[in-house]
Amino acid sequence: MSNLKNDLLLRALRGEAVERPPVWMMRQAGRYLPDYIKLRNQYDFFTRVQTPELASAITLQPVDQVGVDAAIIFSDILVIPQAMGMTVLMEEGKGPLLPDVIKTKADIDNLVTDGVEHTLKYVMDALSLTKQELNGRVPLIGFAGAPWTLLCYMVEGKGSKSFDKAKQFCFTQPELAHSLLQKITDMTITYLKAQIKAGADTVQVFDSWSGMLSPADFNNFARPYLIQIADAVSEDAPVILFPKGSWYALEGLSNSSAAGLGIDWTVTPQLARKLTGGNITLQGNFDPSRLLAPISEIKKSVKEMIDGFGTQRYIANLGHGILPNVPVDHARAFVDAVKEYSMTTAQQIA
Amino acid sequence: MSNLKNDLLLRALRGEAVERPPVWMMRQAGRYLPDYIKLRNQYDFFTRVQTPELASAITLQPVDQVGVDAAIIFSDILVIPQAMGMTVLMEEGKGPLLPDVIKTKADIDNLVTDGVEHTLKYVMDALSLTKQELNGRVPLIGFAGAPWTLLCYMVEGKGSKSFDKAKQFCFTQPELAHSLLQKITDMTITYLKAQIKAGADTVQVFDSWSGMLSPADFNNFARPYLIQIADAVSEDAPVILFPKGSWYALEGLSNSSAAGLGIDWTVTPQLARKLTGGNITLQGNFDPSRLLAPISEIKKSVKEMIDGFGTQRYIANLGHGILPNVPVDHARAFVDAVKEYSMTTAQQIA
Numbered sequence: 001m002s003n004l005k006n007d008l009l010l011r012a013l014r015g016e017a018v019e020r021p022p023v024w025m026m027r028q029a030g031r032y033l034p035d036y037i038k039l040r041n042q043y044d045f046f047t048r049v050q051t052p053e054l055a056s057a058i059t060l061q062p063v064d065q066v067g068v069d070a071a072i073i074f075s076d077i078l079v080i081p082q083a084m085g086m087t088v089l090m091e092e093g094k095g096p097l098l099p100d101v102i103k104t105k106a107d108i109d110n111l112v113t114d115g116v117e118h119t120l121k122y123v124m125d126a127l128s129l130t131k132q133e134l135n136g137r138v139p140l141i142g143f144a145g146a147p148w149t150l151l152c153y154m155v156e157g158k159g160s161k162s163f164d165k166a167k168q169f170c171f172t173q174p175e176l177a178h179s180l181l182q183k184i185t186d187m188t189i190t191y192l193k194a195q196i197k198a199g200a201d202t203v204q205v206f207d208s209w210s211g212m213l214s215p216a217d218f219n220n221f222a223r224p225y226l227i228q229i230a231d232a233v234s235e236d237a238p239v240i241l242f243p244k245g246s247w248y249a250l251e252g253l254s255n256s257s258a259a260g261l262g263i264d265w266t267v268t269p270q271l272a273r274k275l276t277g278g279n280i281t282l283q284g285n286f287d288p289s290r291l292l293a294p295i296s297e298i299k300k301s302v303k304e305m306i307d308g309f310g311t312q313r314y315i316a317n318l319g320h321g322i323l324p325n326v327p328v329d330h331a332r333a334f335v336d337a338v339k340e341y342s343m344t345t346a347q348q349i350a
Numbered sequence: 351m352s353n354l355k356n357d358l359l360l361r362a363l364r365g366e367a368v369e370r371p372p373v374w375m376m377r378q379a380g381r382y383l384p385d386y387i388k389l390r391n392q393y394d395f396f397t398r399v400q401t402p403e404l405a406s407a408i409t410l411q412p413v414d415q416v417g418v419d420a421a422i423i424f425s426d427i428l429v430i431p432q433a434m435g436m437t438v439l440m441e442e443g444k445g446p447l448l449p450d451v452i453k454t455k456a457d458i459d460n461l462v463t464d465g466v467e468h469t470l471k472y473v474m475d476a477l478s479l480t481k482q483e484l485n486g487r488v489p490l491i492g493f494a495g496a497p498w499t500l501l502c503y504m505v506e507g508k509g510s511k512s513f514d515k516a517k518q519f520c521f522t523q524p525e526l527a528h529s530l531l532q533k534i535t536d537m538t539i540t541y542l543k544a545q546i547k548a549g550a551d552t553v554q555v556f557d558s559w560s561g562m563l564s565p566a567d568f569n570n571f572a573r574p575y576l577i578q579i580a581d582a583v584s585e586d587a588p589v590i591l592f593p594k595g596s597w598y599a600l601e602g603l604s605n606s607s608a609a610g611l612g613i614d615w616t617v618t619p620q621l622a623r624k625l626t627g628g629n630i631t632l633q634g635n636f637d638p639s640r641l642l643a644p645i646s647e648i649k650k651s652v653k654e655m656i657d658g659f660g661t662q663r664y665i666a667n668l669g670h671g672i673l674p675n676v677p678v679d680h681a682r683a684f685v686d687a688v689k690e691y692s693m694t695t696a697q698q699i700a
Contacts, residue, residue: 162638162639162673163639164638164639164642164673164675167637167639167640167642168639168642168643171639171640171642171643171644171647172642172643172644211616213616214615214616214618214637215616215617215618216618217637245616246616247597247616248616248617248618248621265564266561266563266564266565266595266596266597266598267565267598268564268565268566268598271598287517287564287567288512288514289512289513289514289517289518289521290517290521292514292517292518292521292522293518293521293522294521294522297521323512323514325514
């Protein structure tokens with residue numbers, strides 16, 4: 001962390017002054033990049049994830065080709081269910097499938113809860129290798145899925161429009177649900193600390209399905225575990241929480257130990273600032289579909305977004321992962337627009 | 351409308367005093383009911399929709415079997431794209447498919463924009479027949495899809511996690527998008543007025559995908575058309591708008607000519623009341639997955655929901671359509687819990 005040539009991301013997370021906002025894109029290492037698609041045609045998903053040289057090469061592609069201010073390690077949130085002993089299948093373009101879902105106390109008792117530093121050593125190796133290859137160019141981000149989102153997959157077994165099996169499990173067997181969430185949480189804390197030790201400068205926790213929950217259920221099944229992770233991992237490095245769709249949670253989470261909060265595009269920058277009271281660095285929130293607009297429109301919308309958030313305590317990003325059908329020059333236009341944002345016209349928050 | 355034995359729904363929409371809140375469930379006529387499944391096994395989807403006797407029988411099932419305070423006509427939002435000349439295929443359990451999507455100005459010019467009273471006469475016939483069969487037991491609700499949501503299907507051609515093709519169309523060809531939205535709006539206004547003439551006591555406009563839009567894009571591509579519909583149709587009967595996922599739109603829409611606003615379960619009843627300032631009747635917002643909880647839990651949650659909304663200017667409902675895997679006795683427990691809600695403990699809004 002000490003010898004970074006570009007430490008905009010870390011300064012923004014620490015609330016320090018920056019010349020301009022840092023910019024990166026969720027899922028920036030992946031399916032919209034032609035060089036990624038070449039590797040995808042040669043190696044299956046988990047080979048790419050589990051081979052440090054491949055994961056590292058994929059991680060570096062958007063740094064080299066799109067010019068983002070941070071690298072995020074190429075991996076998947078479902079490596080934790082795998083490390084806990086579950087089978088996870090990934091069919092290209094079809095999403096994940098977990099054939100043996102969690103149903104009973106015995107299923108939870110049977111989950112592996114230790115040794116994640118060893119079972120997921122390939123992630124740590126990919127981080128160390130990437131850190132070395134980056135040679136201080138930009139910070140490196142590690143990540144994990146949030147406990148609620150991982151429970152969704154571990155109980156539902158696949159993606160879903162409503163995750164009603166996962167919710168039914170929580171509503172009918174809340175004690176079991178909480179014991180599962182706690183196990184995932186403990187494993188995730190160890191995992192994220194190991195990622196930081198291996199070279200991650202900061203980590204993001206993706207609660208991709210938290211917006212499926214009512215505010216009361218979020219407070220019951222999601223929030224406490226996000227807080228536990230933020231509290232434990234913040235000792236080692238700044239933590240970014242991204243509770244997608246849970247605009248109602250922003251106010252409460254702004255007072256947590258997290259350094260940053262991810263915002264999706266259903267919240268205006270102005271409201272996000274109002275709800276979080278300037279207490280925390282905000283990250284987001286460009287509609288990923290808007291990268292399909294003409295480049296002139298992208299540049300105009302980026303300017304409006306930064307005008308809304310201000311240049312300080314802010315990380316420019318999308319409001320969700322980049323879509324596979326985004327042209328690379330549109331992704332680059334997004335990044336360039338942030339870099340070109342004139343400080344003279346900027347609304348200063350700090 | 352004059353001879354209704356149970357007019358709770360209409361009184362709630364008019365802001366008049368009620369003994370208890372009316373209750374109905376979105377998609378109440380459908381796939382969780384064994385008698386519906388029997389008809390589904392005999393007749394394909396559009397046969398059920400287009401045969402007034404079948405549509406009417408399906409509409410009446412939840413009134414007879416679950417005890418709801420309103421009937422909603424069994425139909426589909428995609429009858430409007432059909433009436434405009436598009437092919438709509440419906441594969442059981444797979445969702446809709448529109449093989450010839452809208453791409454160009456010529457595609458929009460070719461859309462049929464008149465004669466909806468004739469092309470969709472089967473809906474009006476189903477309404478008249480149902481009105482007669484109901485014999486004043488409960489009010490009858492008509493409905494249509496909102497222009498933005500119909501554009502999603504007409505441009506994307508099927509369901510989608512992001513509707514990025516539909517958005518790309520709007521972002522790259524906004525003039526075309528607006529001309530399409532206006533054509534859908536004009537057709538929808540005529541259609542809803544015809545439904546009212548045929549017997550609908552009130553109509554609901556479903557903007558199922560409005561929550562995919564940023565607040566700015568909602569104000570551009572969704573809101574103006576909802577307002578046009580509400581303004582035109584409110585002359586004939588009360589209009590309920592349901593912009594699912596668009597919590598940010600509630601405040602603005604509460605000052606429209608709509609009589610009611612649908613609320614999903616990501617908004618607490620208290621916040622929904624605060625945002626809408628008591629200006630409008632609210633409808634919702636039980637998490638459909640929570641109908642999979644034990645019956646005792648359902649009853650407890652219903653009580654909390656009504657405590658939150660208050661009993662006046664309120665229509666108890668789900669926050670989205672009922673799920674196919676909900677046991678009928680759980681649906682009935684939801685309805686019964688509303689009916690049993692004690693006025694003595696009720697928080698009065700009016």
